[in-house]
Amino acid sequence: MKILHLISSPQGEASFSVKLGNAIVNEIQSAHPDNTLTTHDLTATPFPHLEEAHLTSFYTPEEKRTPELVEAVKHSDEAIAEIMNADAIVIDTPMYNFGIPSTLKTWIDHIARAGKTFSYGEKGPEGLVKNKKVYLAISSGGIYSEGFMKAYDFTEPYLRAVLGFMGMTDIKTFRVEGVKMPGLQETALDKAIQAIEL
Numbered sequence: 001m002k003i004l005h006l007i008s009s010p011q012g013e014a015s016f017s018v019k020l021g022n023a024i025v026n027e028i029q030s031a032h033p034d035n036t037l038t039t040h041d042l043t044a045t046p047f048p049h050l051e052e053a054h055l056t057s058f059y060t061p062e063e064k065r066t067p068e069l070v071e072a073v074k075h076s077d078e079a080i081a082e083i084m085n086a087d088a089i090v091i092d093t094p095m096y097n098f099g100i101p102s103t104l105k106t107w108i109d110h111i112a113r114a115g116k117t118f119s120y121g122e123k124g125p126e127g128l129v130k131n132k133k134v135y136l137a138i139s140s141g142g143i144y145s146e147g148f149m150k151a152y153d154f155t156e157p158y159l160r161a162v163l164g165f166m167g168m169t170d171i172k173t174f175r176v177e178g179v180k181m182p183g184l185q186e187t188a189l190d191k192a193i194q195a196i197e198l
Contacts, residue, residue: 005064009093058113143181
C-alpha cells in the first residue's frame, strides 16, 4: 500500500485537519502494515501559482520544450507521478472562507492537466487517475455537514467534483467540526477520530 498524505494547513501539528489526517493515515497503516508513506506539507513547500510559462509548458510537446519550460513543468509532472503511484491519498484541508486554502488549490491546478489526468473524447471528458482510494480530512470552526450552513460548504463538493473529474471517485470524507463552538470544540476531534472507518 502506497500512501500519499497532503497537508494544506499552515498551523502544522496544531491543525485539526492535520490531526484528523494523521489519524486516517494511522488507520490505513494499521490495516496495511506493508506500506510506504509520502507526506507533503503544501505550506512548507508550496506549489507556485500558475503563470504563463506553466501553462505553455503543459501544452508544449516534451521534445519541443525549452529549458525554461522543462523547469516550469517539473512541479506538475512530479505531483502527477506521485498520485499515479499512490494507492491511497489522504488530503487534509481546513475550511477557509467556505472553501479550500490556496495552497491546496494551487496543487490541484498543477495536477489537473488535459492528456495527463483527464482527456476529452467523443463521449466527453474522461478521468485518467483510476483505482485510487481518497480520504478527505476536513476541519471547520462551525458545522457545515448539515443544517442551514451546509449551503456554504464549497470545500467537500469542490474536492469531490475536481478529483472525480480526474477519475478519483472513490472518496470518503471525515470531518472535525465545531472546533470554534463552545460545547462542541472540546470533543470535536475525538468524535471525528472515532468516526473513521476505512
